[in-house]
Amino acid sequence: MHEMSLMEGVLQLIEDAARLEKFSRVTTVWLEIGQLAGVEAEAMRFCFEAATRGSVAEGARLEILAIPGSAWCAQCSAAVAMSETPAACPQCGTYQLRVTGGTEMRVKELEVG
Amino acid sequence: MCTTCGCGEHEVTIGGGAAHQGHAHAHADAPSHGHGGGHEQVEVHDHGHAAVAAHAPGPGATRRMRIEQDILAKNNAYAAQNRQSLAGRGIFALNLVSSPGSGKTTLLCRTIAMLETQAVAVIEGDQQTSQDAERIRATGAPAIQINTGKGCHLDAHMVGHAMEKLALKEDSLLLIENVGNLICPAAFDLGEAHKVVILSVTEGEDKPLKYPDMFRVASLMLLNKVDLLPHLDFNVDAAVAYARRVNPDIRVIRVSATSGEGMDEWLDFLHAGMATAQAAKRETVDGLKRRIAQLEAQLQGQPP
Numbered sequence: 001m002h003e004m005s006l007m008e009g010v011l012q013l014i015e016d017a018a019r020l021e022k023f024s025r026v027t028t029v030w031l032e033i034g035q036l037a038g039v040e041a042e043a044m045r046f047c048f049e050a051a052t053r054g055s056v057a058e059g060a061r062l063e064i065l066a067i068p069g070s071a072w073c074a075q076c077s078a079a080v081a082m083s084e085t086p087a088a089c090p091q092c093g094t095y096q097l098r099v100t101g102g103t104e105m106r107v108k109e110l111e112v113g
Numbered sequence: 114m115c116t117t118c119g120c121g122e123h124e125v126t127i128g129g130g131a132a133h134q135g136h137a138h139a140h141a142d143a144p145s146h147g148h149g150g151g152h153e154q155v156e157v158h159d160h161g162h163a164a165v166a167a168h169a170p171g172p173g174a175t176r177r178m179r180i181e182q183d184i185l186a187k188n189n190a191y192a193a194q195n196r197q198s199l200a201g202r203g204i205f206a207l208n209l210v211s212s213p214g215s216g217k218t219t220l221l222c223r224t225i226a227m228l229e230t231q232a233v234a235v236i237e238g239d240q241q242t243s244q245d246a247e248r249i250r251a252t253g254a255p256a257i258q259i260n261t262g263k264g265c266h267l268d269a270h271m272v273g274h275a276m277e278k279l280a281l282k283e284d285s286l287l288l289i290e291n292v293g294n295l296i297c298p299a300a301f302d303l304g305e306a307h308k309v310v311i312l313s314v315t316e317g318e319d320k321p322l323k324y325p326d327m328f329r330v331a332s333l334m335l336l337n338k339v340d341l342l343p344h345l346d347f348n349v350d351a352a353v354a355y356a357r358r359v360n361p362d363i364r365v366i367r368v369s370a371t372s373g374e375g376m377d378e379w380l381d382f383l384h385a386g387m388a389t390a391q392a393a394k395r396e397t398v399d400g401l402k403r404r405i406a407q408l409e410a411q412l413q414g415q416p417p
Contacts, residue, residue, distance in 0.1 A: 002300055005301075009187060012187060017178065017180060074361060085325040085329055085359055095358035104183070105184040106180075106181060106184060107182050109181075110180055
């Protein structure tokens, strides 16, 4: 359940922004979560609600934007899409994929009032 | 709660005390942890009714604000601080991860006994009890226990505090035994040189497929308890193949803390890592000395 720690991280970023930009209410939070980041969107939603209770983001809508996973094949040099680990290269069939994208977890944008 | 950084929450204890006792590390150095840091990263861009929202926010007036920050930014900043502190002292640090019961602590005790060096320290992470740190201390090595309370992993902030309390030696080895959990610790950089995943042969050989994230971020897999193989139906080749499906670059060493099998190869890995960390420190120090000598020569070469 490190989704709870992650959501506490999200809340810290929101509270830092609230101090700097002087807003007192967040209505929407957009997160970008890579397909290969190893977290469950449903668990994140559950933890978001728990972590933001009593904060400027209490009751805010959570929008999770999925970032597609990508990889490079060390065998055939193809750049390919990758949606789960492990995966065989769709070009040559070997398990030689090195992940190049889709592990990120970012707070992208806020709607504040 | 610590008033400097707000740490010490969530029932975390380090060496039996609250996380923030003996507060000495420089929080001001940690990007985005300080108050007011990272302002330039918060870029406001308004949509439509921006001027109204900015100056006279009426009921229902909202604005959108671009943040674009990593959720793990704070942890990563602490990890960078830990890594810098370790590099400056030539310390080789490993983050040992596994499921509960893989034999991590026994393996560490045996490792420390075989290393025949005083220059090793251990950070033990568990949800509760200081039993593991006590087992390590019985070998003569300094150890500190972090109890994570409800937490499922160590983070770089806790480890930074534990490093202060341990008073690490120059050119030493730091072994961080993470909480037994094959999922959560994968996401948290502690400032280590490598993550080392320990899989015991009493577990299923398909664990790398079931918990791929941890095997993907580890540089080395220790296949532990191999002395039990004759009694088990465990396919070593399949386990290694599964780990390499997830991470083609992962190195594998078969070890047994009980019989001593493979321990030499593991110790060679540790000695090589320590030598690299020490050499990197010397290069930095030598480089600085050369630069100072150059500057002094320039000053002396200048006409009075």
